[in-house]
Amino acid sequence: MKKVSSKKYLLAACRICGSNKLYYFLNLGYMPIPNGFLSRKEPSETESHYPLQVCVCESCFLMQLRHVVPPEIMFKNYLYIPSTSLTHIESFDVVARDIIRRFHVRKGSLAVDIGSNDGTLLVQFKDLGMRILGIDPAENLAAEANRKGIKTLQDYFSTNLASDIVKKYGSAKLITATNVIGHINDLHDLCKGLHVLLDKNGVFMMRVPYVIDLLDKNEFDTIYHEHLSYFSFRPLLTLFSMYKLKVIDVEKDEIHGGSIRVYVTRDDSERTVHPRVEKFVTEEKLKKLHLKSTYDEFARRVKIIKRDLVSFLKRIRSQGKTIIGYGASAKGNVLLNYCGISTDILDYLVDSTPYKQGKYTPGTHIPIYPELKLEKDIPDYALLLSWNFATEIINKQRSYRERGGQFIITIPYLRIV
Ligand code: DWN
Secondary structure (H helix, E strand, O other), X not given: XXXXXXXXXXXXXXXXXXXXXXXXXXXXXXXXXXXXXXXXXXXXXXXXXXXXXXXXXXXOOOEXXXXXXXHHHHHOOOOOOHHHOHHHHHHHHHHHHHHHXXXXXXXXXEEEEXXXXXXXXXXXXXXXXXXXXXXXXXXXXXXXXXXXXXXXXXXXXXXXXXXXXXXXXXXXXXXXXXXXXXXXXXXXXHHHHHHHHEEXXXXXXXXXXXXXXXXHOOOHHHOOOOOOEEEOHHHHHHHHHOOOEEEEEEEEEOHHHOEEEEEEEEOOOOOOOOOHXXXXXXHHHOOOOOOHHHHHHHHHHHHHHHHHHHHHHHHHHHOOOOXXXXXXXXXXXXXXXXXXXXXXXXXXXXXXXXXXXXXEOOOOOOEEEOOHHHHHHOOOEEEEOXXXXXXXXXXXXXXXXXXXXXXXXXXXXXXXX
16 A cells, blocks of 8 residues: 655645635545555555545635545546436436426537536436537546447536537536536636536536535545535535626435535526525524534544444454445445454445446455345345445345344444344
């Protein structure tokens, strides 16, 4: 394992307001990139581990990582696909229908998805009569999407790319970015690009994990190197107002442990601002995001969760119980590496993603199998690493539980179901 110096990739200033007053409140240690799954032949000595440290801007209260790992290290060949979860696919169906209905988007309009991955959301827009275009930097995913007939540009979104798209395809009536904006370092170029690409009355919808849910529900395992920023609503208002963009609506979304959907247009659009925007700001002000104690308290709870989980797992292991991990997720890799859980505790992981099966988890080197192995082995316990899909997974594995298997869930607190 190669430790990358904490002096490398240091964030110089808040990525939204530019302040250098960044309050550092949590150190999750050195961590491999969260989707850096190893194939059998790769020796683990080649693995780089990066410092995973969290701070919050004392001016605009954007929570963010202290180090920015270069995106090409994480996204050039990407193993995460949303289509392995029915919950995720259903959420895209709802999002697509809702946006088109709410903003009266006509058939044949251009819908662009930033960070389009395998095109799961774009397929929904295509079925609803939209012209579609994906943008994703991952070579493997862009190739897969184009093979499926979902036109995808293998690139990072930028102002330059936005100009090229307008020249070739026209301006966009819809731009979406689901679980992407938190991965982008230069949020200012993003906004300039949005303004170039958006049609005068076009709508940009971004969905990001909501930092209030992360803090309230102890979702520390969603903190990893792919996620540079952890958004509350007000820093986003600050950002968009810098670039003649206006937020016209905002709403909660339960996916991924709690998210927000934010709707943005150019400030010269005829679209009106929904009263929910003001209401959201008022409610958020009550959440004490401006107090350092909010973050210190969260860091304290994270350490307790680690202590309780490790002692529980060691105790049942010493009683001869068999334990596996369920869901080879990025968040699961953070939990395993932060808690030092490896094959001494978990015999293996199961996961529904074909790309991940047959590989090993980054940092902890636990083998990954298809879910069928759990159904055959019936281990005493399954540590649910993809707790955000607990309902779907527990329903799917009804027979496992009927035969005595139990799930261990750690977020927001340790419990057995
Ligand atoms: O932001 C991101 C989120 C949205 O997705 C990305 N940067 C990375 C990724 O994070 P993650 O890997 O923690 O996401 P998930 O969606 O929680 O991962 C779920 C994992 O669980 C997948 O590998 C698929 C697996 N799974 C399974 O094995 N059986 C999921 C379901 C629903 C199942 O039934």
